[in-house]
Amino acid sequence: MLFMQLTLLHPLKSKSAMSTVLGMLIFVGILFTCVMPFFLYINKVNSLYDQTVVEMKQQDQDRALENIAVYAYPLNQSSSQIRLYIKNQCPLTVEIVRIWINNEYYASNLQISGMGENTTSPIDIQDMLSQVEGVGSFQVKVTTSRGNTFSSLTNPLQYSNESGWGGGPSFAVNIVIELELGVYYFIINVDDSNGTTIYHDEVWVVLESSIMRRVDVSGPGTYHVEITQTHGPDKTWSTDVQITLEEPTKWVYPPKDYW
Amino acid sequence: MKLLNDIKAITPVVSTIILCGVVLIIGISVWSYTYSITRSLEESYYQGVKRQIDAISERFVVEHIYYDNSTDILNVYVFNYGMVDIQVDVYVRGDVEGQNATGVSVPHGQMVRIKVPLVANMSDELSITVMSRRQNAVYATYVVTSS
Numbered sequence: 001m002l003f004m005q006l007t008l009l010h011p012l013k014s015k016s017a018m019s020t021v022l023g024m025l026i027f028v029g030i031l032f033t034c035v036m037p038f039f040l041y042i043n044k045v046n047s048l049y050d051q052t053v054v055e056m057k058q059q060d061q062d063r064a065l066e067n068i069a070v071y072a073y074p075l076n077q078s079s080s081q082i083r084l085y086i087k088n089q090c091p092l093t094v095e096i097v098r099i100w101i102n103n104e105y106y107a108s109n110l111q112i113s114g115m116g117e118n119t120t121s122p123i124d125i126q127d128m129l130s131q132v133e134g135v136g137s138f139q140v141k142v143t144t145s146r147g148n149t150f151s152s153l154t155n156p157l158q159y160s161n162e163s164g165w166g167g168g169p170s171f172a173v174n175i176v177i178e179l180e181l182g183v184y185y186f187i188i189n190v191d192d193s194n195g196t197t198i199y200h201d202e203v204w205v206v207l208e209s210s211i212m213r214r215v216d217v218s219g220p221g222t223y224h225v226e227i228t229q230t231h232g233p234d235k236t237w238s239t240d241v242q243i244t245l246e247e248p249t250k251w252v253y254p255p256k257d258y259w
Numbered sequence: 260m261k262l263l264n265d266i267k268a269i270t271p272v273v274s275t276i277i278l279c280g281v282v283l284i285i286g287i288s289v290w291s292y293t294y295s296i297t298r299s300l301e302e303s304y305y306q307g308v309k310r311q312i313d314a315i316s317e318r319f320v321v322e323h324i325y326y327d328n329s330t331d332i333l334n335v336y337v338f339n340y341g342m343v344d345i346q347v348d349v350y351v352r353g354d355v356e357g358q359n360a361t362g363v364s365v366p367h368g369q370m371v372r373i374k375v376p377l378v379a380n381m382s383d384e385l386s387i388t389v390m391s392r393r394q395n396a397v398y399a400t401y402v403v404t405s406s
Contacts, residue, residue, distance in 0.1 A: 018275055019282040026286030030293050038297040045308045052312045059318070098370065103325045103334075143370075147320045147340035 063146040065090050068112065072101075072140035072152035073176050073212040076253050078164040080129050081122035084142065084152065085212040088112040095145040101125055101138055108142075119208060135160045137167075153214060154249075168249025173215045173223055173241050178256040181207050185231040190215045191224040198223075220244050225252055229259050314393040316342040321389055321399035322370055326379055333357065333375040333401075337389055339365040346392040349373050354383035362392060379403045 069087040082101065088094050091114040099106045099120065112118045129136070136159045140152040154174060158167025168174070173190060183206050190199035199215040217223055226238040237254045318341030326333050335349050344367055348360040357377030365371045379385065383403040390396045 019278045022279055022282045023286060026282075026290060029286075030290050034290070034293045034297045038301060041301050042304060045305050049308050049312055052316060056315055056318075098322075100323060103323070105323070105336075143322055143338060145340065145368075147318060147322075147338060149320075149322060 059146070062092055063148060065092055066094055066144055066146055066148045068094055068142075068144070068150050070140070070142055070150050070152045071174075071212055071214050072138075072154050072157060073174060073210075073251075074157065074159075074165040075122060075176070075178055075210055076256070077251070080126040081124050082138075082140070082157070083122050083210060083212070084120040084140065085117070086110070086112055086119070086142070087117045088115055091115060096120070096142050097145050098143040099123060100141045100143070102128065104128065119210070119212075122209075129159060132159055132161060135167075165251060166247070166249070171217045171219055171243055171248045173217060173225060173243070173250050173252060175213045175215065175225060175227070175252045176210060177205075177212075177227065177254055177259075178210045179205065179208065179259060180256070181209060183207070183231055184229055184259060186211070187228040187230060188213060189226045189228075190217075191226075192217070193222045217243055220248075227254055235259060310393075313343045314395065317345055317391055317393055317395045318342075319345060319347070319365065319389070319391070319395075319397055321387060321397055324387065324399060324401040326401070326403045328379075331376060331378050333377055333379070333385070333387075335373045335375060335387060335389065335399075336370055337363075337365055337373055337397075338370040339367050341367055343367055347373070347389050348392075349375050350388045350390065351375055351377060351385050352388070353385040355379045355385065 067088075067090045069089060071085040071087075072082055073085065075081045075083060084099060086094075086096065093114055094112045096108045096110040096112070099108050101123065104125075106123050108120060110118055110120055125138075128138070138157040138159065139155050140157065141149055141155075142152075143149050154168055156167060156169070157165060159165050175188060177186065184204070186201075186203050186205060188199070188201045188203070189197055191197050198217065199213075201213060203211065203213075205211055215223075220243050223241045223243060224238065225241055226236060228234060228236045235258065237258055239252060239254075241250045241252060243250060319337055319339045321335060322338040323336040324334065333351060337347055337349075339345050345365050346362040347365060348362060349358060350360070351357040355377050357375045359373055359375045363371060363373050373389075381403055385401045385403065387399045387401060388396055389399075
């Protein structure tokens with residue numbers, strides 16, 4: 001009891017001790033209300049910066065990973081509409097935000113899941129076609145939400161008022177199948193002049209108005225294209241395609257009402 | 260009453276009160292000053308870091324370029340795919356020179372066409388620099404074709 005009295009009352013009996021205690025309390029108060037929150041705040045702000053750096057690195061990495069193959073194609077030989085068949089060749093979902101045809105652009109919000117494929121809605125370019133004199137050339141490209149731009153592998157699409165669509169610089173057969181909405185199962189085969197199958201694809205088409213496949217060939221020659229539709233009664237359509245140095249890319253359009 | 264009549268008894272009490280008051284006034288003043296200083300430092304530090312965060316968050320590309328020879332305008336389309344709004348200036352060097360240094364705003368997620376007036380000829384090679392006001396730059400080249 002005596003010890004407690006001495007301990008508690010002793011400072012009160014000394015003026016300097018009383019003010020020392022008050023000063024100490026104020027110092028501790030400053031430490032806890034100003035200095036420590038200041039350092040905690042700086043730490044938090046630094047964390048925010050580090051987090052942003054990590055997020056931006058991730059975004060850059062995703063952007064570098066983006067890889068799609070774009071195939072622009074007219075719906076038929078004389079169509080004023082163009083569609084884009086896009087194959088996503090990366091594991092990330094890709095969003096197409098704009099489609100460029102020459103110097104005109106069309107907004108889009110098409111999403112293509114990782115390693116998936118999708119086709120855009122038809123884009124009407126009648127205004128551009130009406131200005132074509134002789135042969136018009138069309139460069140198509142798309143922009144993704146991550147800021148990448150991919151040109152169509154069928155560039156340049158060429159159009160003339162006399163013969164419609166054609167053209168392309170590389171040796172290839174572009175097959176476009178225009179359809180009524182429904183369910184189809186196509187087997188597409190392309191053989192070279194020796195009878196060797198150079199392309200084989202089996203594809204389900206569900207509620208699509210068209211599909212497009214590009215077949216790269218080795219050079220000039222005759223190629224046999226055979227398309228079989230097996231959902232329901234079998235129907236086979238075939239044609240021979242002549243690839244020449246003058247016209248290295250040929251477009252193949254089976255009749256829409258055939259299926 | 261006995262205490263008030265004893266001057267020696269009251270002096271220590273008064274002096275203690277005065278001393279404590281002085282300590283409290285000085286202490287509170289120091290606390291207030293320190294508090295305002297640290298708040299000010301926090302704010303300026305945050306603003307500094309925020310500027311750096313905005314600078315590293317900028318992402319933009321030159322998406323498309325074409326020259327319109329009927330109006331003598333080079334159209335530069337800049338797509339801001341980053342997280343912050345940006346302001347950019349466009350400088351053209353090469354066979355002909357021109358610029359648009361008006362600090363065109365490009366909101367994030369948007370594409371904006373920036374017009375650069377210049378007179379170019381077919382096959383002129385142009386080097387285009389798009390520089391943001393946060394000092395990030397993107398470069399592109401363009402060969403003038405018929406529009």
